[in-house]
Amino acid sequence: MTAEATTTQTPGGLELPRPPGVVRRFLGAHPLAVDIFVAAFYLVPSVIGALVASAVDPTPQELIHLVLSAVAGAALLARRQQPAVVFAIATVLLGTSVFLGRDMDVVPTLFALYALAVYRSIRSAWVAFAVTSAVTVSTLVVEVLLAQAKAFTPLETAAVPSGILVLSFSVVAVLIGSNVGNRRRYLNALIDRARQLARERDQQAEIAAAAERSRIAREMHDIVSHSLTVMITLADGSARMAEAAADRPDPAERSAQAMRLVAETGRGALADMRRLLGVLRDGEDVSAAREPQPGVGEIGELIETFRAAGLPVRITITGLPPDDVGQQLTIFRVVQEGLTNALRYAASATAVRVVIVFGPGTVIVTIDDDAALHPSAGHGSGRGLIGLRERVGLYGGTLEAGPRPGGGWRVRAVFDAVRAAAPESTASPTAETPPAPSDPETPPTPAPSTTTKENP
Template identity: 50%
Template sequence: MTAGQTPLDRHAVPVEGDLSLPKPPGVIRRFWSRHPRLTDVLVAAAFTVPAVGASLLVAWVPDSVRNPDLAPLGAVVYVVGGATLLWRRRHPWAVLVVAWVISLVGVPVWDSVDVTLMAFALYALAVYGSVRAAWIGLAVSALVTAAGSGVVAAIAIESNVPVTAANFSQIGALLIVVLVGINIANRRRYVVALLDRAAQLARERDQTARLAAADERARIAREMHDIVSHGLTVMVTLAEGSAATTTTDPERAVVAMRQVAETGRRALTDMRRMLGLLDDGLPGELGPQPGLEDLAALVERFRGAGLRVTVSAEGIPPADPAEQLTVYRIVQESLTNVLRHAASGANVTVDVRYGTAGVVIGVTNDGPVVAPPLPGRGRGTVGMRERVALYGGTVESGPRPGGGWAVRATLAHEPAPAAAASTTPDESETAR
């Protein structure tokens, strides 16, 4: 830790979000914490005024010391030393060095070692520096005090107190000052650490909320893609078929257009339900997500759009609604891709196997690719990968050797501990 201001001194306590920090107890303590510069001025005055006053008093009482003519010089030295206390927070080492010099310079004036300024500097070093710096400063201060006392003894100044006793008492006083400063500094650092930890927890809370919101947006985006992509693909296919049979088979064209309207209404209902998850102000539009019991109706809609779909299922379906929705969406996206990219009248086989460990879904078709196919950007395949990744599964898709396309998805009954990141689809999947 450098010898500078702590976060508490700079009033830079980190605050994140709605983190509410407790106020320091007491009106007086809060006042001093808000006015650090005023505190420094008062501390400097607390040292300078008595020291200068004592120096001037010595000048008026010539018999009090051996060299009363040097008393005015001592007053000037004390003014300089008191001025350095204004920088005790940012530069405690510099203040302590000045205190050592002033203590030695004052020996001829006071016939003794004055450790008052040294005590102020050591306290500042302990509070605004580090514990190691405080002990080093105390050791050097003890040497300076001993050296000054040696000078006093060498010039044989008469004193009622033995030099060694005075020396030990001064060093003991400095030790007490350092211990008090270290205790206060440790408490301040502990408070700063608690505030930093609270701010970190607040940031982690906000980040967790943002990640949860991002996951929810991604989930809703997948649902919206499946709803819109499926609905519009079926509607476009039915509309093209109706336009092609308007003159040759008007009744069939009418039926196709009614299916277009029904598909559009169903898509709107699904979209309202999804939007209801985003806005609580849409009452009456919320409903259950589709499940395995809705697969038959889904297949019928694709059959009405011209696909020849064969469905086979084996095993006991899972009871988890989320897993049922995943199976439903994978079948829906696979059939939508067939309707979008394969030729009209393609034969499609949907094979769903429910096992004890998981579900295996296979969707194959024998239709050649339409040129040009309906536009797509491969997001449906990415969505399928993301869905099965939540259950620790995989998706494989690609062209069949004999023509057509095949999709195979596997997923476990239990969600994966950590959702795997979706991989980038290859060029063939993106094209589909």
């Protein structure tokens, strides 16, 4: 389908404009009919004229001219696919028609020059014009020499006017073909560019969708892994206390309290999953209740949940937390993942310490446990740590997870802090912010601009 006839919607969802004019749309939509019309436009008069001339004065020259005209007319059907071959046949007819007792037959050559300019290139059309000029001049020179030697009957039209006429029509054919060909190639380039942009748009949409799916998968892992780990631990402890509650009511009450906490944790996880998966549903009510993502302020509730599950957690927070919501969510998820792994794999731990240091330009989050046996290498899929590395990497940071030198396991995240720009009017030229401590386990005494909170 040509550029002028493109009226349908492209695969990229791009609807191209319809070309103006009913005639142009018809010609563009029926290229074979146009080729048949062009071939018949030349072939019918030529064949009829040759047949009439052969009937009046049958000679071998008339028969040869009839055959060449029929071949050239049939070749015009392939002017779009093979314009060079059509030009070669037309050039043979142009050169031999002089010596067949007729004037120069230039019509097939004109169609061939036009087809070269439109369907090949402008350069090939001008090269073909040079060949046409050479054939025309050389043929007419030979014709004049033979006519002067009385060996050939001269043409009805003189050689010089015939040559000028042929070359003039040839130039016009090349110029018209160049104009149409340039416009055609320009439109094709615009259409190709539009299709490329449409494909790039679709690819960007797919990339964005994949990134969103990855983000949702990380959130789902954090929610499900944390909640189920706490629920399983509480359920196991409740079962053990229930077995020992035959004659003592206190373990029975503790068991019931643990099961109530299991139910609350499950309901909270279910609500988080419904809210998170709501973005994946199309056509449903978008006015559902929305809650903000957890941040540093919710870490206390998170710690209490793990303490209720039997994990001996202590937390120390130094400095002012960043204002960026995304960074606060990252800090929350790092603490959540570290404590979840400790609850799952460090059952023998006697102390789990969470240290969060908010420096002037760096945030350091460390979760340590002292469990002698930490079989995390043989359990789990590792996707939680992979997701955390991606979260931390968004802020130019790193995440390390591995054994501690003195025993136990450590999860440590370090990344750049995003701070809101302070107004110039409130800035103090003499105020100094203390540097972040090099060891999170032994934080220095904070300056007045920071706060230290330790929850035993």
